[in-house]
Amino acid sequence: MNKQIDVSGVTELEGMALSMVCERGSMSAYDIKNALETSPSSFWSGSAGAVYPLTKRLEERGFLYSVEEGTGNRPRKVFRLTDAGLKVMQAWVLDVEKATDSGYDPLQSRLVFMYLMPEDKKEAFLDSVEARLHQRKLPKSAPTFIKRLHKSWVSARKSWIATVRETLLPPGSNT
Amino acid sequence: MNKQIDVSGVTELEGMALSMVCERGSMSAYDIKNALETSPSSFWSGSAGAVYPLTKRLEERGFLYSVEEGTGNRPRKVFRLTDAGLKVMQAWVLDVEKATDSGYDPLQSRLVFMYLMPEDKKEAFLDSVEARLHQRKLPKSAPTFIKRLHKSWVSARKSWIATVRETLLPPGSNT
DNA sequence: CAGAGCATGTAAGAAGTTACATGATTGT
Protein backbone atom coordinates (compact mmCIF):
# COMPACT_ATOMS: atom_id res chain seq x y z
CA MET A 1 0.00 0.00 0.00
CA ASN A 2 2.97 2.26 0.67
CA LYS A 3 0.96 5.31 1.59
CA GLN A 4 2.38 8.51 0.10
CA ILE A 5 3.61 10.84 2.80
CA ASP A 6 1.98 14.24 2.69
CA VAL A 7 4.73 16.67 3.38
CA SER A 8 2.62 19.75 2.78
CA GLY A 9 2.10 20.54 6.44
CA VAL A 10 5.79 20.53 7.27
CA THR A 11 7.50 23.91 7.40
CA GLU A 12 11.07 24.46 6.26
CA LEU A 13 12.18 24.83 9.85
CA GLU A 14 10.47 21.59 10.85
CA GLY A 15 12.07 19.77 7.93
CA MET A 16 15.46 21.07 8.96
CA ALA A 17 14.91 19.98 12.55
CA LEU A 18 13.81 16.47 11.57
CA SER A 19 16.81 16.16 9.26
CA MET A 20 19.25 17.27 11.91
CA VAL A 21 17.84 14.78 14.39
CA CYS A 22 18.14 12.06 11.75
CA GLU A 23 21.72 13.05 11.09
CA ARG A 24 22.87 13.02 14.69
CA GLY A 25 20.63 10.23 15.94
CA SER A 26 19.31 12.16 18.91
CA MET A 27 19.18 15.80 19.91
CA SER A 28 17.66 17.95 22.60
CA ALA A 29 15.74 21.09 21.70
CA TYR A 30 18.75 23.03 22.90
CA ASP A 31 21.03 21.13 20.54
CA ILE A 32 18.71 21.95 17.64
CA LYS A 33 18.65 25.59 18.64
CA ASN A 34 22.45 25.74 18.70
CA ALA A 35 22.76 24.01 15.36
CA LEU A 36 20.40 26.52 13.78
CA GLU A 37 22.24 29.45 15.32
CA THR A 38 25.48 28.49 13.61
CA SER A 39 23.78 28.09 10.24
CA PRO A 40 25.12 30.43 7.56
CA SER A 41 21.69 31.90 6.83
CA SER A 42 20.65 34.70 9.14
CA PHE A 43 17.07 33.79 8.30
CA TRP A 44 17.34 30.85 10.68
CA SER A 45 17.55 32.70 13.93
CA GLY A 46 17.35 29.57 16.06
CA SER A 47 15.37 31.22 18.80
CA ALA A 48 14.26 29.20 21.78
CA GLY A 49 10.75 30.49 21.28
CA ALA A 50 10.69 28.79 17.90
CA VAL A 51 12.48 25.55 18.69
CA TYR A 52 10.91 24.41 21.95
CA PRO A 53 7.34 24.69 20.67
CA LEU A 54 8.46 23.08 17.42
CA THR A 55 9.76 19.95 19.12
CA LYS A 56 6.54 19.75 21.08
CA ARG A 57 4.50 19.93 17.86
CA LEU A 58 6.61 17.29 16.12
CA GLU A 59 6.26 14.96 19.10
CA GLU A 60 2.49 15.45 19.21
CA ARG A 61 2.27 14.64 15.52
CA GLY A 62 4.23 11.46 16.09
CA PHE A 63 7.36 12.40 14.14
CA LEU A 64 9.62 12.58 17.17
CA TYR A 65 9.64 10.79 20.47
CA SER A 66 11.55 11.81 23.53
CA VAL A 67 13.46 10.03 26.22
CA GLU A 68 14.67 11.50 29.48
CA GLU A 69 18.41 11.28 29.71
CA GLY A 70 18.74 12.13 33.37
CA THR A 71 22.45 12.85 33.58
CA GLY A 72 22.53 14.30 37.06
CA ASN A 73 19.66 16.13 38.68
CA ARG A 74 18.50 18.00 35.63
CA PRO A 75 16.09 16.33 33.23
CA ARG A 76 17.50 16.31 29.71
CA LYS A 77 14.93 15.47 27.12
CA VAL A 78 16.41 14.13 23.90
CA PHE A 79 14.43 13.51 20.76
CA ARG A 80 14.69 10.76 18.19
CA LEU A 81 12.89 10.12 14.94
CA THR A 82 9.95 7.76 14.84
CA ASP A 83 9.39 5.62 11.76
CA ALA A 84 6.79 8.12 10.57
CA GLY A 85 9.25 10.92 11.28
CA LEU A 86 11.89 9.28 9.14
CA LYS A 87 9.47 8.95 6.25
CA VAL A 88 8.35 12.55 6.54
CA MET A 89 11.95 13.72 6.73
CA GLN A 90 12.86 11.79 3.57
CA ALA A 91 9.82 13.14 1.77
CA TRP A 92 10.77 16.67 2.84
CA VAL A 93 14.36 16.36 1.63
CA LEU A 94 13.29 14.82 -1.67
CA ASP A 95 10.47 17.32 -2.30
CA VAL A 96 11.27 18.36 -5.86
CA GLU A 97 8.64 21.07 -6.03
CA LYS A 98 10.02 22.92 -3.04
CA ALA A 99 13.60 22.36 -4.17
CA THR A 100 12.84 24.07 -7.47
CA ASP A 101 11.37 27.13 -5.80
CA SER A 102 13.55 30.17 -5.40
CA GLY A 103 12.29 30.65 -1.86
CA TYR A 104 13.24 33.93 -0.26
CA ASP A 105 16.30 34.90 -2.24
CA PRO A 106 17.37 38.32 -0.98
CA LEU A 107 19.75 38.89 -3.88
CA GLN A 108 17.14 38.01 -6.47
CA SER A 109 14.57 40.27 -4.85
CA ARG A 110 17.01 43.16 -5.07
CA LEU A 111 18.25 42.52 -8.60
CA VAL A 112 14.69 42.77 -9.84
CA PHE A 113 14.68 46.43 -8.86
CA MET A 114 18.32 47.23 -9.44
CA TYR A 115 17.55 49.12 -12.63
CA LEU A 116 15.74 51.73 -10.58
CA MET A 117 18.94 52.63 -8.75
CA PRO A 118 21.29 55.46 -9.70
CA GLU A 119 23.73 54.30 -12.35
CA ASP A 120 26.85 54.65 -10.20
CA LYS A 121 25.35 52.58 -7.39
CA LYS A 122 24.74 49.45 -9.41
CA GLU A 123 28.33 48.43 -10.04
CA ALA A 124 29.36 49.37 -6.53
CA PHE A 125 26.59 47.20 -5.14
CA LEU A 126 27.65 44.14 -7.11
CA ASP A 127 31.28 44.72 -6.15
CA SER A 128 30.35 44.83 -2.49
CA VAL A 129 28.20 41.73 -2.71
CA GLU A 130 30.97 39.77 -4.39
CA ALA A 131 33.52 40.93 -1.85
CA ARG A 132 31.28 39.99 1.02
CA LEU A 133 30.57 36.57 -0.42
CA HIS A 134 34.21 35.76 0.15
CA GLN A 135 34.12 36.94 3.72
CA ARG A 136 31.35 34.51 4.63
CA LYS A 137 32.90 31.99 6.94
CA LEU A 138 31.54 28.78 8.28
CA PRO A 139 32.57 27.71 11.77
CA LYS A 140 35.85 25.79 11.73
CA SER A 141 34.00 22.82 13.13
CA ALA A 142 31.79 22.49 10.05
CA PRO A 143 32.13 19.15 8.26
CA THR A 144 34.09 19.04 5.01
CA PHE A 145 30.97 18.26 3.03
CA ILE A 146 29.23 21.41 4.26
CA LYS A 147 32.29 23.50 3.51
CA ARG A 148 32.39 22.20 -0.03
CA LEU A 149 28.69 22.75 -0.53
CA HIS A 150 29.08 26.30 0.71
CA LYS A 151 32.00 26.91 -1.60
CA SER A 152 30.07 25.68 -4.59
CA TRP A 153 27.16 27.90 -3.62
CA VAL A 154 29.47 30.91 -3.53
CA SER A 155 30.79 30.02 -6.97
CA ALA A 156 27.30 29.73 -8.38
CA ARG A 157 26.39 33.11 -6.94
CA LYS A 158 29.48 34.66 -8.44
CA SER A 159 28.78 33.28 -11.86
CA TRP A 160 25.23 34.58 -11.61
CA ILE A 161 26.49 38.04 -10.71
CA ALA A 162 28.93 37.95 -13.62
CA THR A 163 26.09 37.23 -16.01
CA VAL A 164 24.00 40.00 -14.51
CA ARG A 165 26.88 42.43 -14.95
CA GLU A 166 27.39 41.55 -18.57
CA THR A 167 23.91 41.24 -19.90
CA LEU A 168 21.46 42.86 -17.55
CA LEU A 169 22.84 46.00 -16.04
CA PRO A 170 24.05 47.98 -19.06
CA PRO A 171 21.78 50.91 -19.80
CA GLY A 172 19.08 50.10 -22.27
CA SER A 173 18.52 46.58 -20.98
CA ASN A 174 16.02 47.63 -18.38
CA THR A 175 12.99 48.33 -20.49
CA MET B 1 24.18 65.60 7.43
CA ASN B 2 22.67 62.95 5.17
CA LYS B 3 21.18 60.79 7.88
CA GLN B 4 21.74 57.09 7.26
CA ILE B 5 18.49 55.27 6.68
CA ASP B 6 17.96 52.39 9.07
CA VAL B 7 16.52 49.65 6.97
CA SER B 8 16.57 47.05 9.72
CA GLY B 9 12.88 47.30 10.51
CA VAL B 10 11.80 46.68 6.93
CA THR B 11 10.78 43.13 6.06
CA GLU B 12 11.48 41.56 2.69
CA LEU B 13 7.82 41.81 1.78
CA GLU B 14 7.73 45.49 2.71
CA GLY B 15 10.84 46.17 0.66
CA MET B 16 9.28 44.43 -2.31
CA ALA B 17 6.08 46.44 -1.94
CA LEU B 18 7.91 49.77 -1.71
CA SER B 19 10.00 48.86 -4.75
CA MET B 20 6.98 47.90 -6.81
CA VAL B 21 5.23 51.15 -5.95
CA CYS B 22 8.39 53.04 -6.94
CA GLU B 23 8.53 51.14 -10.21
CA ARG B 24 4.93 51.78 -11.25
CA GLY B 25 4.52 55.21 -9.68
CA SER B 26 1.32 54.38 -7.88
CA MET B 27 -0.46 51.20 -6.88
CA SER B 28 -3.44 50.15 -4.85
CA ALA B 29 -3.14 47.38 -2.27
CA TYR B 30 -4.98 45.17 -4.71
CA ASP B 31 -2.42 45.89 -7.43
CA ILE B 32 0.39 44.94 -5.05
CA LYS B 33 -1.41 41.75 -4.12
CA ASN B 34 -1.78 40.77 -7.77
CA ALA B 35 1.83 41.57 -8.56
CA LEU B 36 2.98 39.33 -5.70
CA GLU B 37 0.68 36.51 -6.77
CA THR B 38 2.32 36.29 -10.19
CA SER B 39 5.81 36.24 -8.70
CA PRO B 40 7.78 33.09 -9.52
CA SER B 41 8.42 32.29 -5.86
CA SER B 42 5.64 30.43 -4.13
CA PHE B 43 6.94 31.88 -0.89
CA TRP B 44 5.26 35.16 -1.79
CA SER B 45 1.66 34.13 -1.51
CA GLY B 46 0.32 37.64 -1.99
CA SER B 47 -2.58 37.18 0.38
CA ALA B 48 -4.92 40.07 1.05
CA GLY B 49 -4.45 39.52 4.75
CA ALA B 50 -0.77 40.31 4.33
CA VAL B 51 -0.94 43.17 1.85
CA TYR B 52 -3.72 45.38 3.19
CA PRO B 53 -2.28 45.61 6.71
CA LEU B 54 1.15 46.10 5.16
CA THR B 55 0.11 49.18 3.20
CA LYS B 56 -1.49 50.55 6.34
CA ARG B 57 1.75 50.06 8.29
CA LEU B 58 3.87 51.68 5.60
CA GLU B 59 1.53 54.66 5.46
CA GLU B 60 1.60 55.05 9.25
CA ARG B 61 5.39 54.97 9.17
CA GLY B 62 5.41 57.69 6.53
CA PHE B 63 6.85 55.65 3.67
CA LEU B 64 3.68 55.70 1.58
CA TYR B 65 0.88 58.18 1.24
CA SER B 66 -2.48 57.53 -0.30
CA VAL B 67 -4.86 59.42 -2.48
CA GLU B 68 -8.44 58.52 -3.22
CA GLU B 69 -8.93 57.97 -6.91
CA GLY B 70 -12.69 57.95 -6.88
CA THR B 71 -13.41 56.53 -10.29
CA GLY B 72 -17.11 55.97 -9.93
CA ASN B 73 -18.82 55.26 -6.65
CA ARG B 74 -16.24 52.99 -5.22
CA PRO B 75 -13.29 54.50 -3.37
CA ARG B 76 -9.98 53.39 -4.86
CA LYS B 77 -7.05 54.15 -2.62
CA VAL B 78 -3.75 54.34 -4.47
CA PHE B 79 -0.38 54.62 -2.78
CA ARG B 80 2.70 56.56 -3.74
CA LEU B 81 6.16 56.78 -2.22
CA THR B 82 7.00 59.63 0.10
CA ASP B 83 10.53 61.06 0.07
CA ALA B 84 11.32 58.98 3.14
CA GLY B 85 9.79 55.96 1.43
CA LEU B 86 12.04 56.41 -1.58
CA LYS B 87 15.12 56.57 0.63
CA VAL B 88 14.09 53.49 2.57
CA MET B 89 13.39 51.64 -0.65
CA GLN B 90 16.81 52.52 -2.07
CA ALA B 91 18.49 51.48 1.16
CA TRP B 92 16.59 48.20 1.08
CA VAL B 93 17.55 47.40 -2.51
CA LEU B 94 21.20 48.32 -1.90
CA ASP B 95 21.45 46.43 1.41
CA VAL B 96 24.61 44.43 0.80
CA GLU B 97 24.37 42.42 3.96
CA LYS B 98 20.94 41.06 3.13
CA ALA B 99 21.89 40.54 -0.50
CA THR B 100 24.77 38.30 0.57
CA ASP B 101 22.59 36.15 2.76
CA SER B 102 21.35 32.86 1.37
CA GLY B 103 17.89 33.54 2.80
CA TYR B 104 15.53 30.59 2.67
CA ASP B 105 16.98 28.53 -0.12
CA PRO B 106 14.91 25.35 -0.32
CA LEU B 107 17.41 23.59 -2.55
CA GLN B 108 20.34 24.40 -0.30
CA SER B 109 18.46 23.21 2.79
CA ARG B 110 17.84 19.89 1.08
CA LEU B 111 21.32 19.39 -0.36
CA VAL B 112 22.74 19.66 3.13
CA PHE B 113 20.96 16.44 4.03
CA MET B 114 21.07 14.73 0.66
CA TYR B 115 23.82 12.39 1.79
CA LEU B 116 21.39 10.80 4.22
CA MET B 117 19.15 9.65 1.37
CA PRO B 118 19.28 6.22 -0.27
CA GLU B 119 21.91 6.15 -2.99
CA ASP B 120 19.49 5.63 -5.88
CA LYS B 121 17.34 8.56 -4.84
CA LYS B 122 20.04 11.21 -5.05
CA GLU B 123 20.59 11.21 -8.80
CA ALA B 124 16.88 10.91 -9.48
CA PHE B 125 16.25 13.91 -7.27
CA LEU B 126 18.76 16.11 -9.07
CA ASP B 127 17.42 14.97 -12.43
CA SER B 128 13.89 15.95 -11.42
CA VAL B 129 14.97 19.30 -10.08
CA GLU B 130 16.83 20.15 -13.26
CA ALA B 131 13.90 19.08 -15.41
CA ARG B 132 11.51 21.13 -13.39
CA LEU B 133 13.73 24.19 -13.52
CA HIS B 134 13.08 24.27 -17.25
CA GLN B 135 9.34 24.03 -16.79
CA ARG B 136 9.22 27.16 -14.66
CA LYS B 137 7.44 29.74 -16.72
CA LEU B 138 6.96 33.40 -16.12
CA PRO B 139 3.72 35.01 -17.28
CA LYS B 140 3.92 36.08 -20.92
CA SER B 141 3.39 39.64 -19.81
CA ALA B 142 6.62 39.73 -17.80
CA PRO B 143 9.11 42.38 -18.96
CA THR B 144 12.12 41.28 -20.96
CA PHE B 145 14.45 42.23 -18.16
CA ILE B 146 12.68 39.94 -15.70
CA LYS B 147 12.70 37.10 -18.20
CA ARG B 148 16.43 37.47 -18.69
CA LEU B 149 17.07 37.66 -14.97
CA HIS B 150 15.05 34.50 -14.49
CA LYS B 151 16.92 32.73 -17.24
CA SER B 152 20.26 33.64 -15.72
CA TRP B 153 19.04 32.41 -12.35
CA VAL B 154 18.09 29.06 -13.88
CA SER B 155 21.54 28.82 -15.46
CA ALA B 156 23.25 29.52 -12.18
CA ARG B 157 21.16 26.86 -10.45
CA LYS B 158 22.01 24.35 -13.12
CA SER B 159 25.71 25.01 -12.85
CA TRP B 160 25.46 24.62 -9.10
CA ILE B 161 23.70 21.30 -9.48
CA ALA B 162 26.36 20.15 -11.94
CA THR B 163 29.06 20.91 -9.40
CA VAL B 164 27.15 19.10 -6.70
CA ARG B 165 26.81 16.06 -8.91
CA GLU B 166 30.49 15.93 -9.71
CA THR B 167 32.15 16.68 -6.43
CA LEU B 168 29.68 16.26 -3.61
CA LEU B 169 27.42 13.33 -4.16
CA PRO B 170 29.84 10.49 -4.95
CA PRO B 171 30.09 8.03 -2.06
CA GLY B 172 32.88 8.85 0.31
CA SER B 173 32.47 12.59 0.05
CA ASN B 174 29.91 12.77 2.79
CA THR B 175 32.05 12.32 5.85
C1' DC C 1 -31.76 42.63 -13.25
C1' DA C 2 -29.33 38.65 -11.76
C1' DG C 3 -25.23 36.35 -11.32
C1' DA C 4 -20.08 36.43 -11.89
C1' DG C 5 -16.26 38.09 -10.47
C1' DC C 6 -13.62 42.40 -9.09
C1' DA C 7 -11.93 45.00 -5.19
C1' DT C 8 -11.48 45.96 -0.40
C1' DG C 9 -11.12 44.55 3.53
C1' DT C 10 -11.49 41.70 8.45
C1' DA C 11 -11.14 37.47 11.70
C1' DA C 12 -8.99 33.72 13.63
C1' DG C 13 -5.09 31.24 14.01
C1' DA C 14 -0.13 29.57 12.93
C1' DA C 15 4.55 30.17 13.45
C1' DG C 16 8.06 32.95 14.07
C1' DT C 17 10.62 37.02 16.90
C1' DT C 18 12.72 39.27 21.11
C1' DA C 19 12.89 39.38 25.83
C1' DC C 20 12.39 37.52 30.10
C1' DA C 21 12.32 33.86 34.02
C1' DT C 22 14.38 30.28 36.44
C1' DG C 23 16.84 26.24 38.00
C1' DA C 24 21.31 23.49 37.25
C1' DT C 25 26.11 23.28 36.57
C1' DT C 26 30.72 24.79 36.46
C1' DG C 27 34.92 27.45 37.25
C1' DT C 28 37.59 30.01 40.52
Add this chain to the structure above:
DNA sequence: ACAATCATGTAACTTCTTACATGCTCTG
Protein backbone atom coordinates in the same frame (compact mmCIF):
# COMPACT_ATOMS: atom_id res chain seq x y z
C1' DA D 1 30.31 29.94 47.94
C1' DC D 2 29.14 32.79 44.45
C1' DA D 3 29.16 34.47 39.78
C1' DA D 4 28.86 33.16 35.10
C1' DT D 5 26.82 30.60 31.87
C1' DC D 6 24.26 26.49 30.43
C1' DA D 7 19.77 24.65 29.56
C1' DT D 8 14.86 24.78 29.49
C1' DG D 9 11.35 26.95 28.93
C1' DT D 10 7.29 30.91 28.78
C1' DA D 11 5.07 35.56 27.50
C1' DA D 12 3.89 39.12 24.60
C1' DC D 13 4.08 40.62 20.15
C1' DT D 14 4.58 40.71 14.90
C1' DT D 15 3.72 39.14 10.59
C1' DC D 16 2.08 36.05 7.84
C1' DT D 17 -1.76 32.38 6.35
C1' DT D 18 -6.45 30.75 5.08
C1' DA D 19 -11.05 31.73 5.03
C1' DC D 20 -14.71 34.61 5.13
C1' DA D 21 -17.69 39.00 4.46
C1' DT D 22 -19.39 42.58 1.76
C1' DG D 23 -20.32 45.94 -1.51
C1' DC D 24 -19.34 47.41 -6.42
C1' DT D 25 -19.32 46.79 -11.47
C1' DC D 26 -20.09 44.59 -15.63
C1' DT D 27 -22.15 41.29 -18.83
C1' DG D 28 -25.71 38.72 -20.85
